[in-house]
Amino acid sequence: MIKRDSLPFACGLLLIGVLSVGMLGGCKDSSSTAANESSGSTASSPIKGTPPPAKSDKTTTASNPSLDQIPMELKTDGYEYYGLGNSATMKMELRQGSEKSGLVGTQTITFKEMKDGAPIFTMEHGDGLAGLGSQELRVEKDGIYTVASTLAKVGAHDLEIPAKLDPGVTWKSHEEVDKDNSNTIEDDVYKVVGVQKVKTSVGQYDALLITSAGESKTTGGNSKAISSSKIHSEGWYVKGRGLVRLTIHSTDPKGKESDLSIEEVK
DSSP: OOOGGGOOOOOSSTTHHHHHHHTTTOOOOOOEEETTSSOOOOOSSOEETOOOOOOOTTBOOOSSOOGGGSOGGGOOHHHHHHTTTOOSOEEEEEEETTOSOOEEEEEEEEEEEEETTEEEEEEEEEETTGGGOEEEEEEETTEEEEEEESSSEEOSSEEEEESOOOTTOEEEEEEEEEETTEEEEEEEEEEEEEEEEEEOSSOEEEEEEEEEEEEEEEEOTTOOEEEEEEEEEEEEEETTTEEEEEEEEEEOTTOOEEEEEEEEOO
16 A cells, blocks of 8 residues: 655656656656767756755746747647646546555646746645655756756756657666665666557547656665666656656566556546
């Protein structure tokens, strides 16, 4: 049974990396790089619990900024499928294994401001999913980047999802977090499969399937491996809405399997 106080926090490609590390009793932050770009960026000195960046003279200070302020060139596939244009609060349910019911909570994406010509969004979770925390996102021409998190280490330029999401596009992610005298590292490769039909209790959609495959290892203070798992995920993203279903499968060296899922509900 999933316990509210055992939830990891939200960071990474929405919830994919978050929940997979949570299977091992840890949590994670995201530091992704697009494989089909010449280079990516990894945090050289990550800051834990990075606060939202301070406003500058070039920041739009309107109390209720409009999405119309965002240049069309930034409303890319990544922007649309990540659901940044969807300001409605979504109700989501997190389940473990074959449980018939799980934790139900909310996810809300809010356009916060324009800063130095770039849109800044916040993603917050509430109710039963409050343990997934919140993060701040910056939209750039080549993708969406995480710039702050309530609990996670955040690097200087951590790619969340690329701007272009054509079938076959891949990108890599390296995550690391220290918690309770242990260190968890996960390396994944994400891949855009293509648009598929997917049905939830809310409705049926044409959704973009993005998969990931990787490995997560947790070590203690003596640097000896204390746990490891192979991680596979499938996430379905609806254009203009965002994530509607995510499944994560984990297998440890002894063959023990674990499954988590999160899906929109009515």
